[in-house]
Amino acid sequence: MYPSTSPVLELKQVSHRFDRISALHHLNLQIRSGERVALIGSSGAGKSTLLKLLNGTLLPTQGEVWALGYPLSQLSGSKRRRVQRQIGTIYQQFHLVDNLAVIHNVNAGHLGTWPFWKAALSLLYPLEVETAAKALHRVGIPEKLYERTDRLSGGQQQRVAIARVLVQNPAIILADEPVASLDPERSREIMALLQSLVQDLRRTLIISLHSVELAQIYCDRIIGLRHGQIMFDVPAAQLTTAMIDDLYRLKSPESPA
Numbered sequence: 001m002y003p004s005t006s007p008v009l010e011l012k013q014v015s016h017r018f019d020r021i022s023a024l025h026h027l028n029l030q031i032r033s034g035e036r037v038a039l040i041g042s043s044g045a046g047k048s049t050l051l052k053l054l055n056g057t058l059l060p061t062q063g064e065v066w067a068l069g070y071p072l073s074q075l076s077g078s079k080r081r082r083v084q085r086q087i088g089t090i091y092q093q094f095h096l097v098d099n100l101a102v103i104h105n106v107n108a109g110h111l112g113t114w115p116f117w118k119a120a121l122s123l124l125y126p127l128e129v130e131t132a133a134k135a136l137h138r139v140g141i142p143e144k145l146y147e148r149t150d151r152l153s154g155g156q157q158q159r160v161a162i163a164r165v166l167v168q169n170p171a172i173i174l175a176d177e178p179v180a181s182l183d184p185e186r187s188r189e190i191m192a193l194l195q196s197l198v199q200d201l202r203r204t205l206i207i208s209l210h211s212v213e214l215a216q217i218y219c220d221r222i223i224g225l226r227h228g229q230i231m232f233d234v235p236a237a238q239l240t241t242a243m244i245d246d247l248y249r250l251k252s253p254e255s256p257a
């Protein structure tokens, strides 16, 4: 069992470059179990890159990312995948298979643990129906179990993506702008759902958001990223207008007017 006092995610002097673009520079960060952390900052600040480093989709070009006590870049493929199964990710574009019934998309949460034959069989005769139904019930759309996914609204599709993560049952949930495609009311509903799920299930949430307001309402810690660096890392209640203005300012102070 992973000790609850240790950080569940840790970045030690992490930098990441894409060829000539330096996306993140020398980040140091610790995230503890149960925290709800929002990443905010302008387009291109490095939020998605940071989330990809945290779930091991990308390995840093410098430094080390530790997840649940393991240094990701030093793990063999199978060991890294085992740690990655403990980290579920939700995306802006849902990443669902449109022409399949909802149950198959929810069951995709088992793909990290099911052998190939089981996944293939389940496409013909859905397996673990009760688990999928429970997850859909938890996200508020139990009646959609056998509906074709592309017949659902954007908000409902995001609920399916969240149900898939529930089935995966990870310790950590990452969300990359999960409400960016939704209207304000649907955005608040999805944020409230994520907040209640991670609280009830005692999970950790790291979420990138374009809305500072949503970050303040639904998260307890806010990290501001600017040009690949951490500008601030504060409890949500301590975020000030000046900090927000500084974060989204178009020019840096040293730039000529």
Ligand SMILES: Nc1ncnc2c1ncn2[C@@H]1O[C@H](COP(=O)(O)OP(=O)(O)OP(=O)(O)O)[C@@H](O)[C@H]1O
Pocket (backbone or CB within 6 Å): 018, 019, 021, 022, 023, 041, 042, 043, 044, 045, 046, 047, 048, 049, 050
């Ligand atoms: N695959 C890639 N190849 C090259 N450059 C990349 C790649 N992915 C991201 N970048 C660059 O890295 C920097 C950080 O991008 P990133 O997507 O992490 O920002 P972001 O804060 O998530 O932006 P947004 O809010 O628009 O999603 C940007 O300069 C971007 O152009």
